[in-house]
Amino acid sequence: MSDPQLEDLSRDVDEAVRLRARLVQDVLSLGPARAAREHGVTRQTAAKWAQRYRTGGAAQLSRPAHRRRTTQELRHAALTAPLWMPTTKWSSRSIADALGVSQSFVARAWEAMRSGTAFCDDLTAAAAGRQPAVLGLLVTSEYVVLAVQLTPVAPREDAAAPARVDPAVHRSLRAALVSDLVRPGVPAISAADTGPFWEEVAEAADPGATLMAVASAPAPVPAEVSVRATCRDVGEWLSLFSSLVEWGALLSPTSALQLENDLRAWARAPRRAFTWVRRPSRAGGGRGPATRSAARHPGPERVLADEIVLTIRQGVAEGRLAGGDRVTERYLAGRLRTTRGQVRTALRLLERDGLLTITTGHAAVVPVLTTNDVVETYAARRALGTLVIRAAVRWSPQERQSVEDALDALERWAATGDVHRTGEADIAFQNTLAEASGLVRIAPMLEVLADHLRMFIAVMGLDYAYPIDAMVRDDRAIFEAIDAGDGEVAAERWRVKIDDAAAYMLRQLSATRSRPARRP
Structure with missing residues (x-):
């Protein structure tokens, strides 16, 4: 511990x-x-x-x-702060406080990202008369590539005022550019290994759009990418930020937050190349992840709420917190380097989801696990999951692939024998399956219930170790039944899986309560 x-x-x-x-x-x-x-x-x-x-x-x-630390080390830390700050709600002031430097020092470190260059002018000329949009990001040990589509737009006589760009988009673009500063620690990959990334980029592009690749260093790019640009040094690469900001809404706020969160998670331990591709849009309200409900929209408050839950779960796992303990706004704001007002808003979301109880005095109470909690949560997952699985029979090839990828990840973790990470991969498989169902209201509900399970498991600690082979067996059987088009068989396997998991958790809960209390 x-x-x-x-x-x-x-x-x-x-x-x-x-x-x-x-x-x-x-x-x-x-x-x-x-x-x-x-x-x-x-x-x-x-x-x-x-x-x-x-x-x-x-x-x-x-x-x-x-x-x-030298000035150069502090400058590097200021530039890469979007990747290591505890929350996505960072600012130049919060970065300065974390580093123990002045806010003007941070501003000077960012100067390269505000200065235009001849390279930026060339890119702007290449995009003239077309609307740019970010499609993907690839980070390897040798280069970073930003994949962009250029879509023709009709000329307008009246100059319309530029639309306001969500700050989350600017933050994610800054994080994408500074990923070039951490790439030396990434294992090398061959040009052939980047093929799947470019295939996804081509699939995500809109019909009739021109593909453009902007690289921080010489990089292999497929022939279908007709516009290519390579930076001469890191300063020229960072200067792209000024051009990207001028181009306007290059990403939706949802995609921007997804990119930033994925990058931050990867940067904690960059043991492999990073790839991210924007999910393709679907005309006519099509099915799939792109049409998910706003009930689980990953806005700043939701991102902070998830980080609060993670902080509390870690405290429970390390023995610093237990069921019934109070966690104050002041503690969370200091731990996550944000304001108490932002913490309060995030806590309200968690209270609405039933994950925490807020007491007078602006403190959250770590839940005490009860039999009713287990029964109610698993009953809800059993019913909602059945609906998800019956709908998933109609998944698209892309949705099927995302579920298969999640299953592959589960089996890789299972092979390591790591119960905790295999359990996380099991929940990720279930959430991916929910997204692939196209049920835009039910999928976010299942994600909230998954957060409940994670909290339950944290509170139970080492007493919870669901068999790895059972997770793999059940998920593989569900996937194969859906893939065969047999929704009823898949739904039955889901119900058996949930019933077994609920029974296991209830047994562990009963054993924990019957165990004599440890003497201090």
Whole structure:
């Protein structure tokens, strides 16, 4: 069980400290050999940092007190802040506070992103008379590529005022550009490995659009990409931000937040190339993830709410919190480096979803798990999941592929024997299946219920370890039945899966309550 200082260091502003802390966390949970493979270091290096932690505590992972970070290191931290700040609600002020520098220092670090260049002028000329839109992002050890489509637009005599661009779009574009600064730690891949990325980009493009690739360094690009541009250095690449902002709404707010969240999750441990492709739009209100309900719209409040839940679950898992404990707005605002007002708004969302109870004094109460909670949650998932599965029989090839990818991820985690991550992959499979059903109101409901399950599992701690083979067997059987077009068989397998999971959790809950309390 990790200590709070180690958890804090895993989110430190210093990249080297973050990597050490995460390496030690994995050594403690996975062992030195496997942790070394996951982080791309030698076993000796993994064992060295774990030993320093064991003998001297988390402080041994920090930089020596007498060594101050150089101006260049601080500038790098300011630029990459969109990838490591605890929440997506960062600003130049919150970054300055986290780094212990002035706000003007952060502004100066960002100067390259506000300065236009001749390269930017060339791109603007290439996009003249066409509306640009971001389709995808590829980050490898050698280059970053921004895939853009250029759609012809009819000339207008009256100059319409530019539409207001959501701030989330600007934040995600900034995060996309600074990913070039962390790519040296990404394992190398071959040009052939980028083929699936470009296939998805071509599929996501609108009919009649021209594909454009903007790369931070020389990169292999397929022949169907007719407009290509390569930056000479990192300064020219960062300067793209000024052009991208002038181009207007390059992404929808939903896509922008999805891109930023995916990038931030990847940047915590960039052990493979990063790929992201915008989900294709569907005319006429088509089915699929692009038509999801706003009930689960990943706006800033929802993103912060998810981070609050994650913080509380981590506190429970580490033994710092337990069912019935109060978590104040002040604590959460300090932990996540945001304002109490933003925390209060996010807590209201969580209270509405039934995940937390808000008390007088603006504090959230960690739920105490009861039999009724388990029965009600699984009954709802059983009924809603049955509807989802019957609708999923009509999935499109793209939707089927997304579900199969989620199943493959589940089986890869199962092969490692990691119960917790396999369980997360199981929930991800179920959520992906819900999205593929096209039921835009029911899918977000299932996601909220999945958050309930995660909280239940956190509260139960080590007492919950659902059999890995059962998860793989049930999910594979459900997928194959849907793929065969037999919705009734798939629905029955779903009901059996849910009933077994509910019975298991109730048994573990009963065993936990009957266990004698530990003496201090």
